[in-house]
Structure formats: structure tokens, C-alpha cells
Amino acid sequence: MDSIVVKGGGALSGQIPIAGAKNACLTLMPACLLSEEPLTLTNAPRLSDIRTMTELLRSLGAEVTSMQDGRVLAMSCHGDINTRAEYDIVRKMRASNLVLGPLLAREGHAEVSLPGGCAIGARPMDIHTDGLMLMGAQIDLRDGYLHAKAEGGKLKGAVIDFPFASVGATENIMMAATLAKGTTVINNAAREPEIVDLADCLRAMGAQIEGDGTSRIEIQGVERLHAATHRVVTDRIELGTYMLAPAICGGEVELLGGRINLLQAFCEKLDAAGIDVTETDKGLKVARRNGRIQAVDVTTEPFPGFPTDLQAQMMALLCTAEGTSVLEEKIFENRFMHAPELIRMGADIEVHGGTATVNGVKKLKGAPVMATDLRASVSLILAAMAAEGETKVSRVYHLDRGYEHVVTKLRGVGANIERIKE
Numbered sequence: 001m002d003s004i005v006v007k008g009g010g011a012l013s014g015q016i017p018i019a020g021a022k023n024a025c026l027t028l029m030p031a032c033l034l035s036e037e038p039l040t041l042t043n044a045p046r047l048s049d050i051r052t053m054t055e056l057l058r059s060l061g062a063e064v065t066s067m068q069d070g071r072v073l074a075m076s077c078h079g080d081i082n083t084r085a086e087y088d089i090v091r092k093m094r095a096s097n098l099v100l101g102p103l104l105a106r107e108g109h110a111e112v113s114l115p116g117g118c119a120i121g122a123r124p125m126d127i128h129t130d131g132l133m134l135m136g137a138q139i140d141l142r143d144g145y146l147h148a149k150a151e152g153g154k155l156k157g158a159v160i161d162f163p164f165a166s167v168g169a170t171e172n173i174m175m176a177a178t179l180a181k182g183t184t185v186i187n188n189a190a191r192e193p194e195i196v197d198l199a200d201c202l203r204a205m206g207a208q209i210e211g212d213g214t215s216r217i218e219i220q221g222v223e224r225l226h227a228a229t230h231r232v233v234t235d236r237i238e239l240g241t242y243m244l245a246p247a248i249c250g251g252e253v254e255l256l257g258g259r260i261n262l263l264q265a266f267c268e269k270l271d272a273a274g275i276d277v278t279e280t281d282k283g284l285k286v287a288r289r290n291g292r293i294q295a296v297d298v299t300t301e302p303f304p305g306f307p308t309d310l311q312a313q314m315m316a317l318l319c320t321a322e323g324t325s326v327l328e329e330k331i332f333e334n335r336f337m338h339a340p341e342l343i344r345m346g347a348d349i350e351v352h353g354g355t356a357t358v359n360g361v362k363k364l365k366g367a368p369v370m371a372t373d374l375r376a377s378v379s380l381i382l383a384a385m386a387a388e389g390e391t392k393v394s395r396v397y398h399l400d401r402g403y404e405h406v407v408t409k410l411r412g413v414g415a416n417i418e419r420i421k422e
């Protein structure tokens with residue numbers, strides 16, 4: 001199992017290229033199941049989750065070719081389709097649940113293993129299944145699998161009011177509705193940039209969708225979708241993560257491909273904490289203003305609010321802020337597993353339920369720590385980059401799910417970091 005060793009150092013400078021979004025690409029890939037013609041994605045990130053989705057799509061009968069060192073994914077689904085998404089693959093990754101809508105729309109039935117929970121919390125699918133049932137699907141849970149069948153073999157349009165703006169449910173229903181008979185309306189839809197990216201891709205495939213990026217999305221079903229090529233949107237979570245590197249360590253770093261509108265709420269918190277963010281021709285420049293970082297309170301919310309996927313990294317910043325910060329996690333019930341590890345590095349954090357209170361200390365100190373999930377892993381690396389001495393982060397395989405070439409990217413701006421095999 002690999003570990004990452006970081007020696008805390010001084011200010012950073014240089015540029016970091018930002019990849020295509022994991023959470024967009026994992027949604028765009030299952031869209032290939034909606035058409036007999038090929039779907040090509042460019043700007044794909046090189047991540048283990050993408051390889052898992054490739055394995056899942058192949059198991060369903062899709063041809064997936066990875067080109068240009070994984071940057072381009074060509075997917076084609078013209079033959080017979082296997083409609084059963086097996087537990088052995090689905091359990092590896094929450095995003096596997098995104099094949100349900102496309103399989104049901106194309107074949108009229110599907111059997112998809114429930115993803116269950118993961119380290120950060122439960123990953124229920126009731127909002128997805130309630131929506132599909134309104135579209136005429138019959139869905140039962142048997143042997144850990146959702147067995148779904150469309151009445152008469154074809155889904156029909158429906159008006160669906162979500163009780164919560166679920167990202168995954170919006171994506172599943174949007175994909176299912178592209179081939180349904182009639183019009184589907186999703187009220188209280190998720191508004192994340194990854195939803196807009198999916199809508200752009202589906203439109204390029206011939207789907208009729210309006211309202212993405214707002215809380216009301218309307219999809220007019222069509223007979224078939226066709227071939228398309230689509231560029232995956234910039235990864236706003238990778239962007240925000242690397243924006244925190246100069247914020248924590250000092251110096252100035254340019255994030256290539258970044259835009260403020262992907263992370264407005266996050267940028268406002270950085271400003272309040274004493275970090276300057278400016279848009280350039282190529283991306284975003286981030287620099288820490290003089291003096292200590294200031295404490296800020298953060299509440300995670302659906303987009304356009306502060307993203308849950310940046311809460312752990314923000315906590316790493318606030319550990320050394322002047323004053324007390326309160327972080328409230330509103331999306332996942334168990335997303336503070338980085339707190340005990342940051343405490344091992346000298347942070348002063350108290351967690352009560354979904355609230356973490358961080359009393360800023362002057363300096364963190366290197367320690368052996370353990371990565372518990374994807375964003376927790378990278379928060380420990382960020383904290384270690386400004387800590388005194390050496391930190392060893394073990395179980396970094398979590399990191400490979402969401403960050404490509406993290407060591408190369410951080411070394412490129414001056415961090416003292418290496419990956420070791422044990």
C-alpha cells in the first residue's frame with residue numbers, strides 16, 4: 001500500500017493545470033448507454049473511479065476505448081446490452097448507480113445493485129426510484145438489487161417534485177427522460193455545474209432539455225439519440241483543493257482552467273479568510289494576503305452553496321486561522337473523519353454531530369496520519385504542506401479516486417512531497 005510523505009515548507013509559486021471533473025465524467029460515461037451510436041468524451045481525468053466505470057460499462061456490453069493516455073474516452077453501445085449491474089463492481093463506487101436511468105430508458109428494464117453506504121455516509125436512492133416510478137417504472141428491492149421494469153417497456157414523462165435537490169437523482173432522471181414518451185419536469189432539481197455539463201452532452205446527442213442550471217428542468221423525450229463528442233467540464237473540486245495550497249502555505253499559484261463562477265461561495269469564504277483570488281486569461285491566481293488567516297464559518301449546501309466536497313480541505317486551512325471557525329456539514333452525516341487525524345497534527349477541533357468547531361493554532365506539526373476517504377486524504381496533504389516537520393499519510397489509494405498526478409502537480413509549485421511504496 002502506498003503512502004505519501006510530505007515535509008512542511010515555505011511559500012509556493014507556479015502553475016497547476018486542472019483536469020476534467022471526476023463527478024461530471026462519471027455521469028457522462030453512462031450516457032453512452034442511451035445511444036447505439038458512439039459517445040466520445042475529451043478532457044477526461046485519469047482516475048481509478050474512471051477505470052471502475054469503464055469496467056462497469058464493459059460488463060454491460062459497451063465498448064470503451066481509452067486514448068491519448070486516458071484523456072479521450074470513446075464509448076460505443078451498439079450490440080446487445082446486459083442490464084444487470086453486479087454488486088462486485090457497484091460496491092466499489094457510488095457513481096455506479098447512474099447506469100439505472102439509462103438502462104431502464106434503453107432496454108425497459110434493469111437490475112442494479114444498491115450502492116449501500118460508504119465511509120462518508122449512507123447513499124440512499126429513494127429520490128431516484130420515486131422519480132422513476134412516477135415515470136411508469138415498477139421497482140422492487142430483492143437480494144440487494146433494484147429490479148426495475150418500465151410499464152409497457154417504455155418510460156413516460158412525468159412531473160417530479162424532488163424533496164431534496166439530489167445531484168445523482170437529477171442525473172438519473174434526466175438521462176431516463178431523454179428517451180421517455182412525452183415531457184418530464186423535475187422541480188427542485190440540482191443546479192451543480194456537472195448537471196449543466198450532462199445536459200450539454202445530452203443535447204449534443206440530440207436530447208431536448210431546458211432549464212439545466214435552474215431548479216426546474218424540462219426534458220422532452222425523443223425517439224433516439226445519436227453520436228456526439230463532448231468536453232468534460234473543469235473539476236471545480238480539484239480546483240478548490242489546489243487553490244487552498246497557496247492559501248495554506250503562502251505564495252502565489254495560478255490554477256489553469258479555473259473560473260470563479262464554478263466556486264463563487266468558496267471564493268467568498270477565501271476572501272473573508274484573507275486570500276486573494278483573481279481571474280486571469282488562463283485561470284485563477286490565488287495568493288494569501290499579509291498576516292494570519294482569519295477564522296470563517298462554513299456551512300455545506302447544494303450548489304451554489306459551499307460544496308461538501310471541499311469541507312475537509314477548508315478545515316485544513318482553518319486549523320491555523322486566527323480565531324474560532326464553525327463548520328457545519330449538512331450533506332453527509334459522517335464527513336469529519338479527517339478531524340481526528342488533523343488533531344494528531346496539533347489542530348484544536350471539537351466535533352459534535354454535524355458541527356466541527358476549529359480553534360485556530362499557530363502551527364501544525366508533522367505526524368503519521370491515515371487517509372479515510374477521498375477528500376479527507378487531500379486535506380491531510382494540504383495541512384502537512386504547512387506543518388513543521390514530516391507527515392506520512394497512509395492509505396492514499398483513496399486519493400487516486402479523485403486526484404491525478406497529485407505529487408507531480410504539487411511538486412511543480414514547490415511542495416516537498418513524495419509517494420512511497422511499502
Ligand SMILES: CC(=O)N[C@H]1[C@@H](OP(=O)(O)OP(=O)(O)OC[C@H]2O[C@@H](n3ccc(=O)[nH]c3=O)[C@H](O)[C@@H]2O)O[C@H](CO)[C@@H](O)[C@@H]1O
Binds near residue numbers: 301302303308
Ligand atoms: C447535494 C450535494 O452536495 N451532492 C453531492 C453528492 O452527490 P450525490 O449524487 O452522491 O448525492 P445527492 O446529491 O443525491 O445526495 C446528497 C444527500 O441527499 C441524500 N439522498 C440522496 C439521494 C436519495 O435518493 N435519497 C437521499 O436521501 C443523501 O443521503 C445525502 O444526504 O456527492 C457528490 C460527491 O460524490 C458531490 O459532488 C455532490 O455535490
Ligand SMILES: C=C(OP(=O)(O)O)C(=O)O
Binds near residue numbers: 023093118
Ligand atoms: C465523495 C465523493 O465521491 P463519491 O460520491 O463518488 O463517493 C467526492 O467526489 O468527494
